Amino acid sequence: xxxxxxxxxxxxxxxxxxxxxxxxxxxxxxxxxxxxxxxxxxxxxxxxxxxxxxxxxxxxxxxxxxxxxxxxxxxxxxxxxxxxxxxxxxxxxxxxxxxxxxxxxxxxxxxxxxxxxxxxxxxxxxxxxxxxxxxxxxxxxxxxxxxxxxxxxxxxxxxxxxxxxxxxxxxxxxxxxxx
Amino acid sequence: xxxxxxxxxxxxxxxxxxxxxxxxxxxxxxxxxxxxxxxxxxxxxxxxxxxxxxxxxxxxxxxxxxxxxxxxxxxxxxxxxxxxxxxxxxxxxxxxxxxxxxxxxxxxxxxxxxxxxxxxxxxxxxxxxxxxxxxxxxxxxxxxxxxxxxxxxxxxxxxxxxxxxxxxxxxxxxx
Numbered sequence: 108x109x110x111x112x113x114x115x116x117x118x119x120x121x122x123x124x125x126x127x128x129x130x131x132x133x134x135x136x137x138x139x140x141x142x143x144x145x146x147x148x149x150x151x152x153x154x155x156x157x158x159x160x161x162x163x164x165x166x167x168x169x170x171x172x173x174x175x176x177x178x179x180x181x182x183x184x185x186x187x188x189x190x191x192x193x194x195x196x197x198x199x200x201x202x203x204x205x206x207x208x209x210x211x212x213x214x215x216x217x218x219x220x221x222x223x224x225x226x227x228x229x230x231x232x233x234x235x236x237x238x239x240x241x242x243x244x245x246x247x248x249x250x251x252x253x254x255x256x257x258x259x260x261x262x263x264x265x266x267x268x269x270x271x272x273x274x275x276x277x278x279x280x281x282x283x284x285x286x
Numbered sequence: 287x288x289x290x291x292x293x294x295x296x297x298x299x300x301x302x303x304x305x306x307x308x309x310x311x312x313x314x315x316x317x318x319x320x321x322x323x324x325x326x327x328x329x330x331x332x333x334x335x336x337x338x339x340x341x342x343x344x345x346x347x348x349x350x351x352x353x354x355x356x357x358x359x360x361x362x363x364x365x366x367x368x369x370x371x372x373x374x375x376x377x378x379x380x381x382x383x384x385x386x387x388x389x390x391x392x393x394x395x396x397x398x399x400x401x402x403x404x405x406x407x408x409x410x411x412x413x414x415x416x417x418x419x420x421x422x423x424x425x426x427x428x429x430x431x432x433x434x435x436x437x438x439x440x441x442x443x444x445x446x447x448x449x450x451x452x453x454x455x456x457x458x459x460x461x
Binding site: 239250254264265 | 297301304305417418419420421422423425426427429430431434437438440441442444445447448449451452455456
């Protein structure tokens with residue numbers, strides 16, 4: 108930002124930047140306290156899906172909600188730096204790859220003996236039932252990753268679009284005034 | 287940029303091939319080795335003496351009906367012999383969720399007794415789910431193990447929705 112007398116630029120302090128972006132200190136502190144807890148709870152829900160209430164879909168949505176809270180509290184520019192578009196798109200397909208890959212590993216390892224997603228064919232050094240339970244855990248993690256990345260990318264894309272449109276409208280208005 | 291496009295195309299081909307390969311192997315309906323269609327032992331036994339002759343002649347044995355009623359099971363309405371010592375029993379459409387004349391019980395002669403089995407995947411999931419999968423949450427066991435194809439499709443639906451939104455909204459200045 109240029110100085111008032113126009114001789115040079117100076118770095119904004121954190122407080123000035125916060126005020127300029129229309130953010131609030133209380134919201135930021137509460138969000139920075141809540142986000143790790145929400146993420147921990149989401150991972151617990153995904154892993155606990157086999158033992159009680161929970162699962163990949165629910166856990167993935169809770170994990171995505173933590174990123175949405177980050178965007179609400181700290182603005183979208185910083186959130187885009189923390190979770191870049193390329194990572195988000197990669198994670199989206201990674202989840203489906205994990206899910207389909209577990210089934211493919213079962214077929215490959217058993218040389219086509221099993222017909223469909225039979226998790227007991229996984230090459231793990233545990234008992235039959237335990238292998239099925241662990242296969243379910245892998246699949247839940249895959250679902251969680253896909254759901255999290257999709258929800259986050261939906262929110263980011265919609266929010267970013269709106270911001271960009273606003274900027275375009277502003278620019279076109281300014282251009283009209285000049286003419 | 288060119289290398290990225292080629293890698294992307296290869297990944298698309300790989301994913302498509304993966305899906306075709308996995309989904310091609312869905313068992314046809316009625317595959318006897320499919321876990322969902324195996325019979326469930328109901329732990330109801332009747333002495334074979336007398337009952338066997340009645341079953342062979344197509345009648346419904348009173349002793350069998352009594353034993354089923356003691357466990358709150360519906361009485362069969364029609365008996366049909368499959369092989370020697372094995373009978374299929376159908377039930378009438380008593381409640382709205384039963385198909386008309388659904389095959390419901392399978393009676394097998396084992397030693398001196400007639401053992402009652404039942405055709406019902408749901409009963410199998412509930413009774414054998416914990417034993418077979420070691421997962422106490424039966425909902426997870428059903429959606430991710432017994433009905434895993436369903437969930438694979440659901441995950442793909444979510445993935446496709448996300449990709450569609452990316453294609454629609456994320457082409458900044460490329461339109």
